[in-house]
Amino acid sequence: MSFAPIKRVIARSALVLGTAATVLGGCTGYAPAPKGFDQAAIQPYRLDSGDRLRISVFEQPSLTNSYTVDQAGYIAFPLIGQVAARGQTLPAMEAAIAARLKQGYLRDPDVTIEVDRYRPVFVMGEVGRPGQYSYVPGMTAQNAIAIAGGFTSRGNQRDVDVTRKINGEVITGRANISAPVLAGDTIYVRERLF
Structure with a gap:
């Protein structure tokens, strides 16, 4: 009994899995939120346009x-x-x-x-009613998504991309849906891959 055909099948499977991992790994887009990103949520409130x-x-x-x-x-x-x-x-x-x-x-x-x-938050992407919504202290990404009509059937319900201005710099990071949001944040719900 020859193992050559089995070795070729295993080699092809490894190549396909490796390619899939590379492609899917490249789809992640943003890295997890940087450290200063989470720190901004526990700092004293900073005023900005629209307040x-x-x-x-x-x-x-x-x-x-x-x-x-x-x-x-x-x-x-x-x-x-x-x-x-x-x-x-x-x-x-x-x-x-x-x-x-x-x-x-x-x-x-x-x-x-x-x-x-407070200045509004913006909820975009795979939600029922994308748009601008009133911010309430203590709001989480999940609360904002619920106000915006909830997830669509294609919405990624694990994490979201949040864009926030910190010390005059606009930063985007990936955050859990239970993460706090701040007035002026933009929350983007991505489409699920599967």
Whole structure:
């Protein structure tokens, strides 16, 4: 009995499997999310364009109002004009506005800021209703996908690609569907291979 035909079948099978692994390995696209990607989810919230802030100045009803961060990253505040908001935390913004109001307008301003409406998240790819949706603190990729009509029959339900701005740099990484998302993130659901 000759083993030559069996060896050829095994060799061809190994070649086919090796080629398939290479092709499928090349389909992965993005690498897992970098370390700073996950760290951004536990850092203090950073303001950006589209956030609407409720700013209160104690005993100054004419200054207490809602202000939206514009496309350039500023808010227009009475008396003091443009105030840079992009990349700032809420305590830093409170301090900046108070310091500017102290320069000839108010003796000891007490400024408090809360986010009235967060900038939206975007859900794209293999979901029922791709689009822009309101962000809610504590939201996960799975929550955002559910709001966007859930997965299509072809949607990859294991992980998603998330694009996020971190320190002014736009980064895309692969994340589990239970991973937290941030305001302004874009979540992309890929198509399943099988």
